[in-house]
Amino acid sequence: MTESPTPNDADAGERARENAVESATETETESATAAETEMATAALEPASITVDGLSLSFGDVPVLRNVSLSIEPGEFVGVVGPNGAGKTTLLRAISGALEPDAGTVAVDEVDVHSVSSRASSRLVAVVPQDTSLSFSFPVRDVVEMGRHPHRSRFSSPTPADRAAVERALERTRTAKLADRPIDEISGGQRQRVVLARAIAQETPTLLLDEPTASLDVNHQVETLELVRELVGSGRTAVAAIHDLDLAARYCDRLVLLADGAVHDVGAPSNVLTTDALAEAFDATATVTTNPITGTETVTALPDATVRDSIATDVEDGSYDNEDTDNPRSTPARIHLIGTGTAAAGVLSRLAAAELDLSIGPVTPGDAAEEAARRLTGESSSAGVETIRVDPFAPLSADARDELDACIDAADATVLADPALGGETGRVLELVASVEQPVVVDTQQFADRSGASTGGEGTTSEAGTSEAARTRYEACRKRGVEVPPESVLEGVATALSETERTERPRDAGRPADATMPDDGTAPADDAADGPTPPRESSDD
């Protein structure tokens, strides 16, 4: 309090002088380390990558054909595409490891193929798909190898080198492994060590070849979060990523490679479309929005033959009332009863098979409801007739009628994780009219309804869930039970069975079509009672 007017300034000046003296006399002090570290970090500016007309072949086999890309500084670009599309080759050509037959690659406007490997290794760090090390170096030494491009022949590690290595170990959470031999840690840990090596290299660009391939789901996300973070702190990253969902989630832009050529470049939502995936991957896949991450989720479906088999069923079936030359003219109508992501996935698969769909009852905000709304919004889709009900409310008479109509109009009914609380039993009651429901085995039904009973705890609720379970079991017994990925096969089976056993049905689909069970009592009363006669007759 009685100090000179500017104590802080005087203090700071003295400290600075002391620091200057200290760093001048002893370069290895902490302050010097900190200063050099800051310099090294500050020097890192992301670089652009420009690929121009790149063509490359292995022997006579062309692997890349006239690939041109322009990657902005500070972008995280994912390279996606089917196996053998040339993803790894593209990365190897960008890194300078492979000489192209034609075209150039410029990183930070430097042609990587015309400079020394030392110069290019200061521009580009690579995380290869697999790294083997024959001798048991400690992890820290392997990370230290990332400093090689920055060191002169006879120098020993400088404080900046040491700081970069420690920082890289920290960032990849491999610091606790630092003294373990590289050949005694797991494959996933090794992958992170190699990433640490690339970080220690402190290059403006980072190339990663399947960085998540050998990692568990937790570390996949962790690794890509880290890459995202590195991009945020001044790097440009290009990664070949197998997992389209992860690619969509973390990359700014995607490059879709197919057969050695760029099929499409752009934001994930523009690149990952059903049509593009069909062309590039030759796969039937559907793209939906992941309700949790809000990014694109790709669900690959069994190949086109299954879709065709359903179409064939439709064609042969008598519900095809017009142009028989075109099997798709009247697709089979399917009603889906289910909730949550399980039902959303099933709905996507069914939609991809271009079937006529209805779903319900679902509550607004449920993943299945969102999927249905999105499919309806899509111009290419005919729309999904959706029966919406309020959450936690009893099934209204209107909803019940609507549901009954949908089930009746449908050529097949699919159950996928119908967890509708106390109303599940009443919904399933209506399924009793269906000869052969397709039950998608999600193994969640029992758990969920058990949980809901536990929560409410009343005897009537317990009775409901008991009834619901009985009905669900009944459906499983007489229906076709399939895992989620085989839902189309299940539907195909159910359709062919229906065709064999049932008389031809009217293909008309207005919801108010004649209902065989018109006499059913309104939903609101006595649904908690004993098993209705209809179901017992089915049992």
Place this chain on the structure above:
Amino acid sequence: MYRPGRTASWSAGLTVLLVVVALGSAALGPVRIDPVTVAMAALNAIAVPTGVSTSTTSVPVLGFSTTVPTLEFTGVFDFEVAGSHQLIVETIRLPRIALAATVGFSLAAAGTVMQGFFRNPLADPSIIGVSSGAAAGAVAAIAFPVLAPFSSVHLSAFVGALGTAFLVYGIATEGGRTPVATLLLAGVAIQAFLGALISYMLVHSGDDLRRAVVWMMGHLSNTTWGDVRFALPVALLGVFVLGAYARELNVLLLGEEDAHHLGVDVERTKLLLLALSSVITAAGVAVAGVIGFVGLVVPHIMRLIVGPDHRILLPTSALAGASFLVATDTIARIGPAEVPVGIVTAFVGAPFFLFLLVRREVHSL
């Protein structure tokens, strides 16, 4: 992380060990000389240039005289040592010990480099046929002096060794790239071919058979300072330059593509490593014959002790190899009848290596 101080202290310790082993070795032999006398005799042998004297030489053909400067050497020390002992130590034992140290130094260093280069624990200095080439050259010079291009066994062996190394490298190189696997296979094939050639020459060598076989087993007898003057500079220079490439050798262990990404000029480095280790191996085997096991086992032993980092492994292996060969050569010569040192290295080295293998986990193999 790598600490230069650790390399320095290990190297210093192993140098002291080498001096102790050398003095002990010089004390042993048919004439026992106590180590203190040996040390004094050895110091007496050190001479430094102290001045330049000029002598006038006439050039007969051109018919005029010229002045030729000559360095004058003066002994630094002048200890009282019996004349015979001084002679035995200075002209018989020390050159042999110095050559053993030089050859052990070269072979262990070359073995370390080759094991790293090929990423193969079974690699040794002669993996690309250097020793076979040397043996073929030497046997040719011994058994068919008329046919051999060089009458000197040493020169013939040296040329044979380097010629083989270049041949193998040339065969394995295509389009500027030398795949390690191709190199290894070419080396194996050339070794087999040369083996057949050597066998053929031995069968028809007649009276020279014994001399040829002894040469092939490795020998250090009748060494002169001239041999040392040939091999030592090559070994020191070669290992020094190899040491400068120790970090590249480490990075190459990650695989060639990774090494490229980390700034190593892969093909150039490979050529340099291969050429240097071939030259130091060739210089060693040319003067001492084929001495096996040193280049294989010493790097392994040192890797168990100091770890796989070539920055410490290379110098310590070289120094340990020197001590190892001096010690085994001592055993080879002090027995009732001298045996080729190559026999002793394997006889002593193999059980020692097996002992280490059993005692400690050799995970790096």
